[in-house]
Amino acid sequence: MAAAMETVESLVAHIQALTKPEDVAQLHSLLKQSQSDEALRSQAPHLAPLLADLDPAKHSLGYLYLLDTYLYSSISREQVAAFLPSIARFLNTCSAYHIRFASDKFISVCRCFKDQVMRQQTPIQGIIPLRSAVQKLQNSSEQLTTLHSDFLLLCLLAKCYKPSLCILENDIFEAENPKDLFLFYYYGGMIYIGLKRFSKALECLHNVFTSPMANLNAIAIEAYKKYILVSLIHSGQVPPFPKYASATAQRNLKNYAQAYLDLTTAYATGKHSEIEACIQQHIEKFQSDNNLGLVKQVLSSLSKRNIQRLTQTYLTLSLQDISNSVQLNGSKEAELHVLHMIQDGEIHATINQKDGMVIFHEDPEEYKTCQMVNQMDLSIQRLMSLSKKLTAIDEHISCDPAYLTKIGRERTKYEFDDFDSVPPKYL
Amino acid sequence: MASSSSSGITFKLHPLVIVNISDHYTRLKAQTLHSGESSSCAPPSNGGTAGSAPPAPPRVFGCVIGVQRGRTVEIFNSFELLFDSKTHTLDRAFLEKKQELYKKVFPTFYILGWYSTGSDVEEADMLIHRSLMDINENPIYVLLNPAIIHSQKDLPISIYETELHVIDGNPQLIFVKSSYNIETVEAERISVDHVAHLKPSDGGSAATQLAAHLTGIHSAIKMLNSRVRVLHQYLVAMQRGEIPLDNSLLRQVLSLLRRLPAIESEKFQDEFLMEFNDTLLMTYLAMFTNCTGTMNDVVEKFNIAYDRHSRRGGRTAFI
Numbered sequence: 097m098a099a100a101m102e103t104v105e106s107l108v109a110h111i112q113a114l115t116k117p118e119d120v121a122q123l124h125s126l127l128k129q130s131q132s133d134e135a136l137r138s139q140a141p142h143l144a145p146l147l148a149d150l151d152p153a154k155h156s157l158g159y160l161y162l163l164d165t166y167l168y169s170s171i172s173r174e175q176v177a178a179f180l181p182s183i184a185r186f187l188n189t190c191s192a193y194h195i196r197f198a199s200d201k202f203i204s205v206c207r208c209f210k211d212q213v214m215r216q217q218t219p220i221q222g223i224i225p226l227r228s229a230v231q232k233l234q235n236s237s238e239q240l241t242t243l244h245s246d247f248l249l250l251c252l253l254a255k256c257y258k259p260s261l262c263i264l265e266n267d268i269f270e271a272e273n274p275k276d277l278f279l280f281y282y283y284g285g286m287i288y289i290g291l292k293r294f295s296k297a298l299e300c301l302h303n304v305f306t307s308p309m310a311n312l313n314a315i316a317i318e319a320y321k322k323y324i325l326v327s328l329i330h331s332g333q334v335p336p337f338p339k340y341a342s343a344t345a346q347r348n349l350k351n352y353a354q355a356y357l358d359l360t361t362a363y364a365t366g367k368h369s370e371i372e373a374c375i376q377q378h379i380e381k382f383q384s385d386n387n388l389g390l391v392k393q394v395l396s397s398l399s400k401r402n403i404q405r406l407t408q409t410y411l412t413l414s415l416q417d418i419s420n421s422v423q424l425n426g427s428k429e430a431e432l433h434v435l436h437m438i439q440d441g442e443i444h445a446t447i448n449q450k451d452g453m454v455i456f457h458e459d460p461e462e463y464k465t466c467q468m469v470n471q472m473d474l475s476i477q478r479l480m481s482l483s484k485k486l487t488a489i490d491e492h493i494s495c496d497p498a499y500l501t502k503i504g505r506e507r508t509k510y511e512f513d514d515f516d517s518v519p520p521k522y523l
Numbered sequence: 524m525a526s527s528s529s530s531g532i533t534f535k536l537h538p539l540v541i542v543n544i545s546d547h548y549t550r551l552k553a554q555t556l557h558s559g560e561s562s563s564c565a566p567p568s569n570g571g572t573a574g575s576a577p578p579a580p581p582r583v584f585g586c587v588i589g590v591q592r593g594r595t596v597e598i599f600n601s602f603e604l605l606f607d608s609k610t611h612t613l614d615r616a617f618l619e620k621k622q623e624l625y626k627k628v629f630p631t632f633y634i635l636g637w638y639s640t641g642s643d644v645e646e647a648d649m650l651i652h653r654s655l656m657d658i659n660e661n662p663i664y665v666l667l668n669p670a671i672i673h674s675q676k677d678l679p680i681s682i683y684e685t686e687l688h689v690i691d692g693n694p695q696l697i698f699v700k701s702s703y704n705i706e707t708v709e710a711e712r713i714s715v716d717h718v719a720h721l722k723p724s725d726g727g728s729a730a731t732q733l734a735a736h737l738t739g740i741h742s743a744i745k746m747l748n749s750r751v752r753v754l755h756q757y758l759v760a761m762q763r764g765e766i767p768l769d770n771s772l773l774r775q776v777l778s779l780l781r782r783l784p785a786i787e788s789e790k791f792q793d794e795f796l797m798e799f800n801d802t803l804l805m806t807y808l809a810m811f812t813n814c815t816g817t818m819n820d821v822v823e824k825f826n827i828a829y830d831r832h833s834r835r836g837g838r839t840a841f842i
Contacts, residue, residue, distance in 0.1 A: 308829060340822040463800040464793050472803040479810040486817040493821060499828035 108146050111158030120157060124197045127161045144179070152186040156194035159186060164201045167208045176212050180221070183209050187225035192232035202233060203242050210246045220254040223247070227259055240271040245279035248287060257287050264288075264300075269485065278304050278315040285322060289390070294330040301326065305349060306341040316345060317352045318385070324356040325390040329397040334360050355381045363394065366402065368423055371395055399424060399433060400442065407443055407456045415452045427452060534663070534682050534703035535597040538711045540587060540638070541680060542718075543601045544667045547583045548640050552669075555581055582606075584613060584639050584651075587665055588625060588632045596663065597706065598635055600625075611650050613637070636663035642670060644683060644698045652685060653696075661685070664698065678705075 107130055114123040143166045152159045163186065167176065187206070195202045206229050213222035226247040233241045244263065251260040264284050271277045281303045288297035304319035327334050337346045350357065355378035362374035375382070375391055382388045402422040406413060415427035415434075424430050434454055437443045444457040493499055584606040589598040602621055605614040618634075625632060637655055639648065648664065655662040661684065668679035683698040690697070707715070720735075758776065760766045 308825075340826070462797065463804075464796045466796065468800055469796065469803065472800065472807060476803065476807050476810060479807070479814055483810065483814045483817060486814060486821055490817055490821050490824070493824045493828060496828055499824055502827050 104146065108149065111150060111155050120194060120197060123157055127158065131161065147182065153189045153191060156190040157197055160195055160198055160201055160205065164205055167205060177216065180212060184225040187229045190232065195232060199233060206243055206246065210250060213250065219250045220256060222250045223254060223256060223259050226250060227263065230263060237266040238269040240268045240276055240280060242273060242276050245276055245283060248280060248283035252283055252286055257291050260287055277307060278313065282315050282319050285319065289326060294326050297326050298323065298330060305345055306338060308342050309344055312344055312348050317349065320349045321353050321356050321385060321387060322390065324353060324360060325387060325394055328360065328363050328394045332401050368398060371398060400437060403433060403437060404443060410456065412453050412455045415454060418454065531594060532701065533595050534701055535595060535706040536703045537599050537706055538715050540598050540601045544585065544638050544640065547585060547603050548669050551581050551583055582640050585637065586618060586634055587636050587638050589635045590631055591633065591635065596635060599632060601638060611647055612654055613651060634658050636665065638665035638667065640667045640669050642668050649696065
């Protein structure tokens with residue numbers, strides 16, 4: 097016992113000594129070795145005071161190892177709860193360079209942290225530490241880690257959407273685990289729905305069900321249902337499956353979302369009564385999927401869409417006529433609707449309250465400002481980097497053996513001496 | 524052998540002369556190169572130029588004609604002459620005949636001198652020069668350096684006169700360099716412009732023409748930028764006191780600055796930004812289309828490679 101305690105103390109001494117960047121590799125091998133030692137694990141419950149000695153910023157790697165052993169040993173829930181602030185402090189202050197040496201341990205520590213926070217029903221506590229954890233773990237802002245989905249889950253549960261935006265707005269180019277990707281975009285879509293940014297929500301949900309998949313999974317099905325509802329709210333129709341959606345998705349998703357497709361057909365008629373009837377018909381289904389709120393939004397979006405259609409026909413219109421054609425109850429309600437839409441920027445109009453007329457305008461944006469120049473410049477830069485990445489991927493796929501085998505089989509030879517586009521070794 | 528002239532005569536050279544000399548040289552070079560490949564040894568060059576690389580390019584000779592009014596000598600045209608390498612003289616009879624013919628068309632033009640190619644004046648040139656002295660008491664010698672030096676920005680043309688200098692007690696004629704200006708007639712300007720902007724043979728397509736146009740503008744702007752930068756550095760150095768003040772230069776800079784900005788009004792800003800944004804939008808659209816095309820290719824290849832139930836048949840090789 098005493099010997100074990102000694103080894104632990106010597107280990108701690110080592111951790112405190114080797115703080116320079118060159119020593120980290122050495123420290124890492126030392127720690128890995130001690131991990132397999134029984135000594136450390138047996139001492140695990142008593143590691144808490146030792147951890148207080150170490151500074152998480154300077155001795156991040158050592159702290160991480162000890163913390164990991166501590167948390168996964170046989171300690172009680174209360175002890176973990178008591179330790180929560182120190183874990184939070186560690187996540188906020190640790191050094192990214194250190195923890196990348198032991199990323200799986202880091203992920204398990206964060207997982208434990210998240211579970212505890214969820215158990216305590218205070219997800220809001222975990223948001224900031226997890227966000228710094230995510231930013232430290234990823235190699236670049238384009239990489240997706242397992243922590244991303246955990247972080248978004250916490251934000252959703254706490255209903256705090258703002259902190260997640262900085263993570264959500266990055267374009268993702270690398271992912272390690274397909275499940276991470278699905279979860280990330282599904283939660284991301286839900287967060288955007290909560291923020292009422294329906295176009296971004298559509299993008300995220302779209303990514304989920306069009307990802308390559310060999311077998312259907314539940315996340316994709318749920319995402320597809322929400323996708324239908326959000327696209328009805330946003331643009332009034334559901335676009336067909338894109339070419340890059342996997343064949344599995346294209347064939348099977350529709351079977352699971354029948355209620356929603358009925359809603360789509362009802363929406364296409366443009367009549368309130370039809371949609372309400374359809375909703376009543378499938379109300380248990382909507383409720384069990386937790387989508388009833390979205391469905392109600394679909395209903396209210398119908399009047400918006402009708403008003404928007406009016407802008408294309410009329411230059412001015414009285415409020416009474418608007419309420420008649422859109423089936424609202426009176427000009428007051430129509431005025432309210434139009435006012436909201438002008439505020440949200442969905443239409444451009446002015447309301448003349450004296451004679452109750454609404455005058456519809458063209459989009460006043462004339463693209464004359466310097467801000468527009470900057471915005472366009474940014475977009476063009478983004479496109480250029482995307483284009484470069486795409487060409488790189490294109491070249492990569494062209495050399496892929498799977499692709500070459502398929503292509504090589506289908507080639508036709510025109511002449512005996514015709515050149516072989518695919519060398520025979522791939523066939 | 525050459526130093527700057529002090530005769531006070533201004534020379535005006537027309538681009539036609541330069542193009543003629545260059546054309547003559549290029550033709551001869553092409554012909555000798557062609558015949559040199561079929562024969563075993565390189566043809567010896569006339570005039571005894573020191574050709575370091577075999578076969579040495581031949582020197583060409585010819586006559587320049589123009590008008591002399593007072594102290595201004597204007598060289599309008601030129602024609603070629605045969606050079607007899609054995610006697611080191613120009614073909615006199617041919618010269619006289621040509622002179623008569625030109626006199627009929629251009630009565631005011633006189634033979635002003637002669638031209639040749641090479642990198643520097645040579646000893647043998649003096650003989651030729653003297654032989655022309657009976658037609659014109661003070662002939663001029665136009666020398667074109669056909670070597671292409673990319674760093675050199677000036678025209679590789681020099682005009683030499685002869686002066687009587689006393690060297691080692693003997694009065695001798697030596698060549699002295701004179702400065703000259705280029706004078707253009709409208710017809711010459713158009714043709715030089717055209718030659719300078721020679722487009723590739725399939726330049727009918729809009730893309731290459733646009734690219735050529737934009738490249739031209741880009742290099743012009745780059746040059747403007749570098750010149751402004753030079754001026755700026757000069758002024759900063761003057762401010763710091765590293766260079767003595769030059770008031771006339773400062774006055775010129777001031778007058779230049781007073782002319783800017785050319786237009787400054789809100790209406791101009793609006794229009795300018797609108798056009799700028801339009802161009803940006805076009806670029807954006809072009810990038811978009813490009814990107815979408817690449818994306819389409821990627822998706823197709825991905826579908827073929829990885830989708831289990833891919834389309835069968837019908838696709839021939841991607842090239």
